[in-house]
Amino acid sequence: MSSLLIFLISINALNVILGLMILKKNRGSAVNRTFSAIIFLTVLWTGFNYLCDHPVLPELAIMWNRLVFTTAFLQGAFLFYFASIFPFCFRRVVRISKLILLPLGSMLAIISATTNLIVNKVEFLDWGTNVMPGALYGSFIGFMSITVIGMLVLLIVKYHRSKGLEKYQLKYLFFGFFITALITLTTNLFLPLITGNNQLAMFGPLSMVFLIAFTVYSIVRHRLMDIRLVIRKVILQILLSVIFLTFILGSIFAVATLLAKRIPDLKLVFTGAIAMTIALSFYNPLNKLLEKTANKYFFTSLYNYQATLEELATKLTKVIEMPRVIDLIVDTIKSTMGLDRAGVLLLSDERNANRYLIAKVVGFNEQNGVSLVRDNFLVQWLSNNRKMVVYEELDWMIEESQEDDEKSKLMRVKVNMKKIEASLCVPLISKDRIISIIVLGNKVTGDAYTVEDFRLLQTISNQAVVAIENARLYLQIQEFNKNLQNRVDEQTKEIKDQNTHLQELLKMKSEFLQIASHQLRTPLSAIRGLLSMQADGDFDKLPKIEYKGQQLKMLESSNRLSNIVNDLLDAMELEGGYLNFEFEPVALDEMIYAIMQELQPNYDKKKLYLKLVQPKEPLPKIEAEPKYLREALENFIDNAEKYTNKGGTTITLSRKNKHAIISITDTGIGIPKSDMPKLFHKFSRGDKSSYQHTDGSGLGLFIAKNIIDEHRGTIRLDSLGEGKGTTITIALPLTQPALPKDNKKK
Amino acid sequence: MDFKKATTLLIEDERILCDMYKIKFDISGLRLLIANGGYEGLAMAKKEKPDLILLDIKMDDLDGFEVLKQLKADSKLSHVPVFLLTNMGEKGNAEEGLQLGAEAYIMKSKTVPAEIVSRVIARLNKI
Secondary structure (H helix, E strand, O other): HHHHHHHHHHHHHHHHHHHHHHHHOOOHHHHHHHHHHHHHHHHHHHHHHHHHOOOOHHHHHHHHHHHHHHHHHHHHHHHHHHHOOOOOHHHHHHHHHHHHHHHHHHHHHHHHHHHHOOOEEEEEEEEEEEEEEOOOOOHHHHHHHHHHHHHHHHHHHHHHOOOHHHHHHHHHHHHHHHHHHHHHHHHHHHHHHOOOOEEEHHHHHHHHHHHHHHHHHHHHHOHHHHHHHHHHHHHHHHHEEEHHHHHHHHHHHHHHHHHHHOOHHHHHHHHHHHHHHHHOOHHHHHHHHHHHHHHHHHHHHHHHHHHHHHHHHHHHHHOOOOHHHHHHHHHHHHHHHOOOOEEEEEEEOOOOOOEEEEEEEEEHHHHHHHHHHHHHHHHHHHHHHHOEEEHHHHHHHHHHHOOHHHHHHHHHHHHHHHHHHOOOOEEEEOOOOEEEEEOOOEEEEOOOOOOHHHHHHHHHHHHHHHHHHHHHHHHHHHHHHHHHHHHHHHHHHHHHHHHHHHHHHHHHHHHHHOOOHHHHHHHHHHHHHHHHHHOOOOOHOOOOHHHHHHHHHHHHHHHHHHHHHHHHHHHHHHHHHHOOOOOOEOOOHHHHHHHHHHHHHHHHHHHOEEEEEEEEEEEOEEEEEEHHHHHHHHHHHHHHOOOOOOEEEEEEEEEEEOEEEEEEEOOOOOOHHHHHHHHHOOOOOOHHHOOOOOOOOOHHHHHHHHHHHHHOOOOEEOOOOOOEEEEEEEEOOOOOOOOOOOOOOO | OOHHOOOOEEEOOOOOHHHHHHHHHHHHOOOEEEEEEHHHHHHHHHHHOOOOOOOOOOOOOOOHHHHHHHHHHHOOOOOOOOOEOOOOOOOHHHHHHHOOOOOOEHHHOOOOOOHHHHHHHHHHHOO
């Protein structure tokens, strides 16, 4: 076997591996497929080239030669196509390549393989076979020049247009292609053309080593077609093989020459060494396979646990709601370990580390579970120790413990665990506190927990802590959002209500202004009109008695104006708190009699009665501000008359505990329920009243109410409805609290 | 038209003012009829066919605007000029009154009786 053949075989073996790996990495990618095709064609081309010069049967020599050209045509077409699509497409070039060069190359390849148009004959020379060109040999030269040079040009253009990683990939790929193409074109195309023989054609295939080297380098360093990892593995494997081979050979030779003192049979040694190296390369996969199989039969759990952990981790990342997180944890643990019972307790009160709620229990007696979540010793113990508690281990822990106190505590834990039928308790600790406890029962098979089980539980609990913490936070955020929404709703409503109230006030104010301005202007226009007429001398022509009458009217109008102005000012002062209240003992009945006397003429005019009903036991004097109280009461009694057309008014005095009660009952138009709440507001009058008595300023009741308020009294309005009369009940305290002088309301 | 032969109707429920205007109109040689309230005013207008109407707005029984609407709706009275004579603020009210067909909006507190008489005479002269 010649060294050339060995070299060619190694190159081609590497080539095949490379082609297969690239294809396997991404079978769908046109780039990978095309590159693999080029590699396989190159392998074939190299093989045919060798067979040309070393034909086993001389009559086949012409066929090998023709096949060399066939593969060369296809290589050319594919190289160009590859350059057009890698690493990005030049659309037009791709189209040319697909529509012209690939079909043309394939056609020429077929022609070359089946006819004598390219390779006419071969002549046998001492170094091998020489090609006698056929009629279309020129097409080979043309096609190969165009495709190979075109490919190199495309790679250069693309190199300039690309950036980063692609640039590096293109650079090395270009060097590989360039050197290989340069050598191959020289030895296999131009030299035969010039010299007339293709003696040096064998160097073409040899130059492939450059293409492979650069491609591999590009793959390893610059992620070309992204099979770095595989390549790395293969290189490591080869290195390992070489080291082993050297070591084996070295030891054989050393042993043979130093001990046996003779040179060993080289063939046997090489064969043995190569066989050993091949066997070694199977070490890793075989080892893994055996390990897996062994685990399957000897440690059932171990095999499942890996998968379980991965699965749980994946699932946990997808859920955020607490119930689903808990479901996942409980179900995973229970089913993987084959347990009869499993449950999770959650910290229910952030401030109390011993308060837990059952999040989920399966297979447990819930009543026992409930006893666990109350301030239970076991929970406390877990909180303090923060370690997994195993029921089976408690016995020897009790035996080993030195202190009696510790012993009794462990005993209690044991009792507690037995009570709730738990074999294992795992506290889940986050940021130095327990947020949850996993409680487990026994294995269905009756087996004991193994170290593997504990390791799995530890890992699961670490994942569970993160998941539960996340779910907690999520819950808190949701809660926060809900609260926030409620607060916003509440405040919006408040603002709306206030707004409505303000609008009502505004409406009342504008109504008041209308009424007040009218009320002020009417007496004013009478006074001014009458005075102007007097000035004009209009009254001079009137009889004396009529003149006097007009003067009285001026006075009447002035009084009216003055009343209204005073009302307005009173209201303003009351509202601003500027009135000075000086309390003194007042006999209520006397005050009421005086008011009645004053108002009697008005009542008489409308033929209404006005009477006072005294209590059986006379009322004591009350502490009051006589001027203002009289004003308020007069207002009520006057109002009663104004809104009554038939019947009359009854005033009743009585005493209730420390209050004097004055009830003023009329038989008037009454007050509709809807008017009642706003009656004591400033500027307000019942709707019905506005057309009846427009004299009032609309401030009477407001002023009266404020005066009663200043006396710390209360007013109640009762009316059975429209047309059914009204009762005003005023309660006044008999005494006023003594106030220091300077603390008095200003 | 000779204002001395014309008849003016005052629709007004404020007794003091009615008396005051009556004296002034009498002295000025004008014939003034007085209606105490909206309903009475409408009835008198139909019966007496006045040449000019002075109309108060705020009245307890029937609002001046309502009276005005009915006057303008009555084919026999719609041509009679109406002066609104009121103490209601001008804002909004004057506009509404003029829109309903009143010719003038007179504020009682800002206009002494003599002025009213001269405005009435001026208007009657145009008829």
